[in-house]
Amino acid sequence: MEQRITHACGHEQVHLLYGFDSQVARKARWLSTTKCRACFVADKQAEQAKAAAQDSAAIAHLDLPALTGSERQVGWATAIRAGRLAALTANPHTRAAADCDLCLRIVDAEWWIDHRDLSHADLIARTAELLPVADMLVNHQRSEAVRHERPATL
Ligand SMILES: [Zn+2]
Incomplete structure (x- = not known):
């Protein structure tokens, strides 16, 4: 009816x-x-636009390399990367510049799309697999940092 x-x-x-x-x-x-459907869709789009604006504000200080891939892939992956980096930057456990640095080196749009559902920890582990040399450098910096943070009278 x-x-x-x-x-x-x-x-x-x-x-x-x-x-x-x-x-x-x-x-x-x-x-x-x-x-109504039109308002529902408009709300969703407004939410997405707001989230995208917040993401790009949060990562405005990062020097983002251009992504490679088809135009559609690049458009999608740029949004995925912005969301991920904004979350990483906001999270005290992953704020370490090193973690972001690894992600910043990955310019393959398809990679960002394929890995969009991974947790932050898994994603960072994957970047390490992809960039073994970079990871070694990062681990080195980390152990240095840990050493420096330890009080002298331990
Ligand atoms: Zn309506």
Whole structure:
């Protein structure tokens, strides 16, 4: 049954509702408490744009190399990388410049896309696999740092 629903946002949208009358009435009531599709999509896009703006502000100090790949891959991977680096920069456990440095060396858009669901720790481990020499340097710097942090009277 086609029903014209007035959504919580004030817009009307036609919905196809199936079932018994009581079910249709329940669905119609529920739909009237939600936003229409257009507003839902607009909200999502606004959220994404806000997150993207926050990400790029958070990593504005980083010198990001251009990514390589198809135009579509680069566009997607740029957003993934921005989100990841913003999160790494904000996280006190991974803020170490070294971790970001490793990520900054990876310019393959496909790599960022393939690894987008990894945890921060796993991602950093993968960058180390990819960049073994860089990793050695980083580990060296880390052990140096640990040594320096230790109080002299231990
Ligand atoms: Zn609406």
